[in-house]
Amino acid sequence: MKKQMSAVLLLSSWIFVAVIHGAQPQTSGDVSARVFNSADISVPQMRVGEWKTLTFDSERWDTANLHDIAANTGRMKAPVAGKYAIFANITWETPLGSGFWGLRLLLNGKTPIAEQTLPNNGSSFRTSMSLGTVYTLNAGDYVEVQVFQNSGGALTVKRINATSPEFAVIKAP
Numbered sequence: 001m002k003k004q005m006s007a008v009l010l011l012s013s014w015i016f017v018a019v020i021h022g023a024q025p026q027t028s029g030d031v032s033a034r035v036f037n038s039a040d041i042s043v044p045q046m047r048v049g050e051w052k053t054l055t056f057d058s059e060r061w062d063t064a065n066l067h068d069i070a071a072n073t074g075r076m077k078a079p080v081a082g083k084y085a086i087f088a089n090i091t092w093e094t095p096l097g098s099g100f101w102g103l104r105l106l107l108n109g110k111t112p113i114a115e116q117t118l119p120n121n122g123s124s125f126r127t128s129m130s131l132g133t134v135y136t137l138n139a140g141d142y143v144e145v146q147v148f149q150n151s152g153g154a155l156t157v158k159r160i161n162a163t164s165p166e167f168a169v170i171k172a173p
Contacts, residue, residue, distance in 0.1 A: 031171035033062035033076060040093075041157040041165060043149050051104065051146035054090075054157065054165055066169055074144045076169040078137035083172040086114070087132035088145040091164035093156040094126055101155075102148030103129040108141055120151055126158065134172070143169065 035056035043052050055073040066076045078084060086105055104115035114133040121127075137143070145167050149155050157165050 029173070031064040031066070031079060031082075032169065033064070033066040034060040034166065034168035035062070035067050035076070036060065036162075036166045037157075037159060040159050042154055043147055043157060044154050045152060046148055046150055048150065051102070051106075051148050053106075054145045054147060054167070056165070056167055064171075072142075075142040076144075076167065077142040078139055078169070078171075080171070081138050082136070083134055084137050085132065085134050085168075085170045085172060086143055087130065087166075087168050089128065089130045089163055089166045090145075090147065091126050091128045091158045091160050092149070093158050094124060099149060099151035101127065101129065101151075102146075103131050104146050104148075105131060105133060106144045106146050107135070107137075109144070113143070117148070128164065 036058050037054065037056050038058045041054060046052070053074040056067065057069060057073060059067060059069060064079045066079065067073075068075075076086075088103060088105060090103060092101055099120045100117055101120065102115065102117040104112050107113045113135050114131050116129055116131050118127065118129065145165070147157060159165070
């Protein structure tokens with residue numbers, strides 16, 4: 001529980017920094033991007049071990065070409081080596097009554113660097129998932145956001161203004 005609370009506090013801090021940062025003039029030392037998808041994303045029923053990479057077709061900002069809206073739209077690529085705060089937020093549509101949901105950050109197409117999995121609790125309300133980490137990236141490394149669900153049918157990651165689906169990478173000074 002303490003680890004989860006620490007992760008939530010860290011994520012909240014970085015979201016606050018990201019929101020404030022987005023309203024400020026950009027400086028030459030800034031290496032950050034925050035992206036989102038402008039539409040709902042359908043996620044099919046999956047087997048355990050299968051994950052779907054989310055795509056992001058719009059940018060709130062991108063100060064150092066971390067994201068490309070034309071190719072590999074699910075990736076954020078580190079332009080320089082360093083420590084990066086990385087976070088993602090999604091909201092699932094009203095769920096079906098069984099199964100699990102997952103959200104993870106994947107490094108270079110093969111290594112999970114953060115993951116959250118929740119059992120479906122049968123709630124009739126949407127379920128939001130947030131995930132964040134601080135990780136050392138080399139120049140050229142990329143991170144993707146992936147989701148998993150096995151509720152018994154297709155579900156949707158809902159497009160909700162400023163909250164879902166969102167993905168950000170911010171290089172620590």
